[in-house]
Amino acid sequence: MAKTYNLGDLRAAIEEVIRSIAEESRCGQAANDQVLARLKSDRQSLVSFFTPQLVNIALTKLLNDVCKRRTSPVGQEEHDDLFSEYGKIPSIVTVTRGLKKDTANLRLFEARGWLEKHSSRLVENDHEDFRKLLDRIEPYARSENETILDILHRMKQSERAKSEDLLPAE
Numbered sequence: 001m002a003k004t005y006n007l008g009d010l011r012a013a014i015e016e017v018i019r020s021i022a023e024e025s026r027c028g029q030a031a032n033d034q035v036l037a038r039l040k041s042d043r044q045s046l047v048s049f050f051t052p053q054l055v056n057i058a059l060t061k062l063l064n065d066v067c068k069r070r071t072s073p074v075g076q077e078e079h080d081d082l083f084s085e086y087g088k089i090p091s092i093v094t095v096t097r098g099l100k101k102d103t104a105n106l107r108l109f110e111a112r113g114w115l116e117k118h119s120s121r122l123v124e125n126d127h128e129d130f131r132k133l134l135d136r137i138e139p140y141a142r143s144e145n146e147t148i149l150d151i152l153h154r155m156k157q158s159e160r161a162k163s164e165d166l167l168p169a170e
Contacts, residue, residue: 005049013043067092067100086136087129108134108151109144 017038021030040047047054068090083089083103093114095101101110111134118127137148140155 003045003049005046007050007053010046010050013046014039017042063100064094067094083133086133089130089133104149104152105147107145107147108138108141111148 014035017035018030021034021038022028090103092100092102093106093111095106095110095114103111106114111130115127115130115134119131133148137151137155140158141151142154
């Protein structure tokens with residue numbers, strides 16, 4: 001019967017390898033590449049057991065890192081013009097655990113929920129541009145279920161109409 005492990009076993013093995021290498025170095029240091037190399041060689045069955053799960057963990061972390069990037073540019077030209085005047089707006093956000101959504105397609109209530117959840121973080125003003133965007137478009141929203149994209153389009157149409165009304169008659 002194949003041995004089963006839990007993540008606690010892997011964490012304990014990593015800690016053991018770190019301590020061993022640090023002790024051998026006589027200066028208390030253990031380089032990541034040394035730790036990983038020894039872990040792979042000395043605990044091969046443990047590492048093999050967790051490889052599929054570790055790949056998913058690493059890919060999920062990368063996915064989340066990509067989603068934290070700010071629009072500059074989004075990569076979708078129609079969105080570039082929409083968000084350009086608002087500074088750094090996240091291009092993709094996590095609406096619920098494991099579910100991402102393009103910022104332009106967020107419903108107003110989702111955008112507010114995301115902002116509220118992320119505004120409590122230690123970095124002040126990190127999401128101030130997003131807050132300014134929501135404050136700016138709010139008067140043009142007809143419901144909480146409208147997307148940011150729809151509200152921005154309505155706002156821009158309204159602003160164009162107002163500016164045309166201000167043009168002198170010929």
